[in-house]
Amino acid sequence: MTITHDLIREHRKENGSKIVLLVGDGLGGLPLAPGGKTELETAKTPNLDALTKRATLGLSIPVLPGIAPGSGPGHLGLFGYDPLEYKIGRGVLEALGIDFALGPNDVAIRGNYCTLDAAGNISDRRAGRIASEIGAKLCAKLDQIKIPGVEVFVRPVKEYRLVIVFRGEGLGGNVADTDPQATGVPPLAAEARSDCSKKTAEIANEFLRQAREILKDDAPANFLTLRGIDKLPAIPTFQEVYGLRAGAIAVYPMYRGLARLVSMNVLDAGQTLDDQMTRLKAEWDNFDFFFIHFKYTDSTGEDGNFDAKVKRTEELDSCIPKILELKPEVLIVTGDHSTPAKMKSHSWHPVPTLLAADTCRFDGSTEFGESACLRGGLGQFEAKYLMMLAMAHAGRLDKYGA
């Protein structure tokens, strides 16, 4: 049990204050050359810069020094859950990413369509990267599979990727992948890695038996492999830990799923940041905490497009006045990790973070960027402590000890 959660449960209080956590996904960056500026430092961010004068800045370490997190651990950290304690399996994340409402009796699996040759060996682990429409049609066929004692759900993700969910009592989530990670060999049978997952392995093998029959004429997608078989982690709810009614406003399914993982209320976010702001205003009285997710600072970074990431950062900046109009007691702007365009990938670099509240000790910052954050009053801190700071600045934590 995370010690920070116990501290919060024992010391939290209700005071009607509001906290907004605005996450620019992959917000942190790198300069393209020594002496240069990062994406955030290059972007014109007049609203964030103005906000620094009544905020404290710092750099958030998502997991540990040197560890580049995926979206799951990155967000768990921001939500105040130790990402080394709560682990999210690949199948679970994939299901969250298509807005599938996973429950506690569900085993989620990431599936890959593959091609089997005449001898039954895998000749293509991605089934020639079939079009998404074809993948969707095959999923509709597989979704008809019946297995006694469990419900079976098969949903398309994209191209050759799909999600399978088995729902039933007593299903463990500890089953090895059936993907042999090689071609020229047959797919593996599902094998339980613990006694309580034997039933799951049997169901998976029955599913594969039926699927092989159903798909036999659908080459190149004439079979599939199963990966990342797992259940939802046992995780305390956001409301139980913080006593906050939390609303999540995220355009992308993955982030709605991550919010749902800790039982936040997922709100209709529309398609744009403007839509998200409209929803925020409409829901303002209904929640104490808002998680707002902005994807495009990450996707442009992943594309290696420095200039596009700069533009998207400016877009993020433009929503700040609309949030401030609502007068949240605490506004945090940060990222779940860095995604430097220079690296075209998530990275381990600490993430620029701004916390604005009436109780801030100011650090002399005048602009929001990695260099200013390095000199900021929050210092470098593990992301899992951010929510404690939010609760404190919101006046929602009593003192510890007499």
Added chain:
Amino acid sequence: MTITHDLIREHRKENGSKIVLLVGDGLGGLPLAPGGKTELETAKTPNLDALTKRATLGLSIPVLPGIAPGSGPGHLGLFGYDPLEYKIGRGVLEALGIDFALGPNDVAIRGNYCTLDAAGNISDRRAGRIASEIGAKLCAKLDQIKIPGVEVFVRPVKEYRLVIVFRGEGLGGNVADTDPQATGVPPLAAEARSDCSKKTAEIANEFLRQAREILKDDAPANFLTLRGIDKLPAIPTFQEVYGLRAGAIAVYPMYRGLARLVSMNVLDAGQTLDDQMTRLKAEWDNFDFFFIHFKYTDSTGEDGNFDAKVKRTEELDSCIPKILELKPEVLIVTGDHSTPAKMKSHSWHPVPTLLAADTCRFDGSTEFGESACLRGGLGQFEAKYLMMLAMAHAGRLDKYGA
């Protein structure tokens, strides 16, 4: 088991990159008076200063704030082993320090020659600090001792100090010192502190019985006491944790021994930093990771000779171009602890650290010194995380979680 090691084992990948860890022993220092400069800041270090522009600086905390480490924990931290988890006994360190190749069945003991009076009480705990030649001759005599079931090795260290090793099956390392830490009292018998060390205690007492007979006419060194009785710690190898083929280039035996403790390959280092650079170049293709140790920044600090430490720091700086010629993906320059000339001893002060790589987020530094490192992008960090940063910057770590 250190969590960082598990993270690295699960996420590391091979990419042919090279990491160089250059350790200036005791590199950190203090100004002689308030407002002054440290040894490193006084030294002319044009190569390190130039390197800061494409590096990130920081301050490494060897163990915990306020803890001044010995060479063992100092280096274990740099190698990424938690020095509070892996403890090295004094006897083991002494054996490593004379290049004795300790094995897993060995119990290593630090011995001190002492003087017994006619009543059998200790009158001098250091046997009048006998000359090293005399100590060596006495060791040669003691090395003849035979004890059934074990091999006995006795080796001189310096003056009154020696190393005794018992080699055999089933020898525990948990035996109390026989040095009573006082004069006017007899030496203690060896006493086991756990059941599995009873055999070791019996052997030690038989060794002492024979030694008393052999040394009886050798006053002032007519007996010896045993201290720091211990075995090698069970420690995962550097290659098993990091997947790196590691070469150690250290002039002093102690540091070769510390490298050997984690199963690095100990390479012939010659006698000078130039010799070490020659060896580095010759071995460049044979290893992924190089640990290069430079002793004299520590020994001059221990001597309290500020100016000599400055000169030795300049010598260290002069080898940087030779390392850069080889184009390592990651070059780290740091120390295992601080040794301020002002204190004439190891200290707990955080250690200036420079990490140069293409993936650095630059921090505006223009020179390598304690003040610049305090403002550096690595912040203040526990030394045990340095190798995770090295692995990340070398592109050798996959992301954590999906």
